[in-house]
Amino acid sequence: MIRNIIPSFFTSLNLISGCIAVYFVFSSKFEITFYFLLLGILFDFFDGFFARILDSETDFGVQLDSMADVITSGFLPGVILSQIFILNGNSSTVIDLSFFVDEKIEFTPLSLCGFILTLAAVNRLAKFNLESKDNNHKDFRGLPAPAMAIFFGSFPLLTKSPSFLFLKPILLSNITLIFLAIFFSFLMNSNFKFFSIKSLKGNTLDKIFKIGIVLIGIVLIFIFGLAGFTVTIASYIFLNLIKNILDIKKEVRD
Numbered sequence: 001m002i003r004n005i006i007p008s009f010f011t012s013l014n015l016i017s018g019c020i021a022v023y024f025v026f027s028s029k030f031e032i033t034f035y036f037l038l039l040g041i042l043f044d045f046f047d048g049f050f051a052r053i054l055d056s057e058t059d060f061g062v063q064l065d066s067m068a069d070v071i072t073s074g075f076l077p078g079v080i081l082s083q084i085f086i087l088n089g090n091s092s093t094v095i096d097l098s099f100f101v102d103e104k105i106e107f108t109p110l111s112l113c114g115f116i117l118t119l120a121a122v123n124r125l126a127k128f129n130l131e132s133k134d135n136n137h138k139d140f141r142g143l144p145a146p147a148m149a150i151f152f153g154s155f156p157l158l159t160k161s162p163s164f165l166f167l168k169p170i171l172l173s174n175i176t177l178i179f180l181a182i183f184f185s186f187l188m189n190s191n192f193k194f195f196s197i198k199s200l201k202g203n204t205l206d207k208i209f210k211i212g213i214v215l216i217g218i219v220l221i222f223i224f225g226l227a228g229f230t231v232t233i234a235s236y237i238f239l240n241l242i243k244n245i246l247d248i249k250k251e252v253r254d
Contacts, residue, residue, distance in 0.1 A: 003056040005016065010047035013066050014040045018072030021153075025079045028087065030156035033080065033227060036155040040072035045198075063121045066125050072123035073145035077152040081181060082114030088172055113178050116154065120185030121145040127189070133225060139202075140194045143187040143240075145231050147194075154229035161227035186235065187251070194240045205246070209239050 019039035024033040047065060051057045084090075085108060092108040123146050131141060159168050170176055195202070197210050216235050220228035 003054045007047045009049035010043045014043035015068035034153045063206050073149040074118050078115040078118030079148045082111040085111040102207050106119040116181040120188050124188040148184045151233040158230040
């Protein structure tokens with residue numbers, strides 16, 4: 001019994017961390033938000049880790065894990081991007097609800113674009129559940145939702161970093177934000193293979209890419225602080241796209 005409780009306990013901590021992070025988004029405290037996002041993803045790692053070593057993987061645990069991930073790696077990044085659209089000063093409209101209740105609400109239509117990420121992440125997580133039984137954890141099909149969440153969780157910190165202030169007008173433009181939402185949604189639900197850094201399984205090239213992204217991440221975070229997480233995920237995507245091209249060329253030659 002205890003063997004089954006331990007993984008679920010960490011899954012619950014993941015869920016709670018995601019909820020707390022969402023709370024701080026609405027106060028625009030993006031640094032605190034990002035810390036709780038990272039904490040949630042860390043707990044997500046530990047629930048799977050303990051489930052495997054304790055041999056306590058259950059159908060209930062799989063479903064609970066997905067529900068927690070929907071919040072931390074799906075809803076949370078959607079709320080963050082939605083809040084960025086609002087903070088950018090995009091025009092809002094007043095909706096009169098007097099037909100139902102004596103109330104008027106102010107609403108920013110463009111903020112809904114943030115939830116493109118949520119829809120795509122939920123779809124990605126559902127597909128992962130169906131494929132996970134056959135997955136050897138060597139790689140993922142489509143960008144993992146936690147990677148997307150880390151990118152958008154650290155994105156507001158990147159725009160405030162002194163090292164990237166010159167890019168701020170471009171990064172925070174509506175066109176860029178909408179493009180990023182669509183681009184990441186596409187990557188999450190694509191058939192591109194993304195390597196997992198949980199193990200060093202694979203051929204020599206796989207190991208080089210995995211060790212490479214870890215070293216790159218350490219250097220970038222050391223140089224840029226929390227903003228380095230955004231660049232690390234961008235580098236992870238770039239390396240995986242290169243790897244997919246190399247794999248395609250190898251298949252063509254064979």
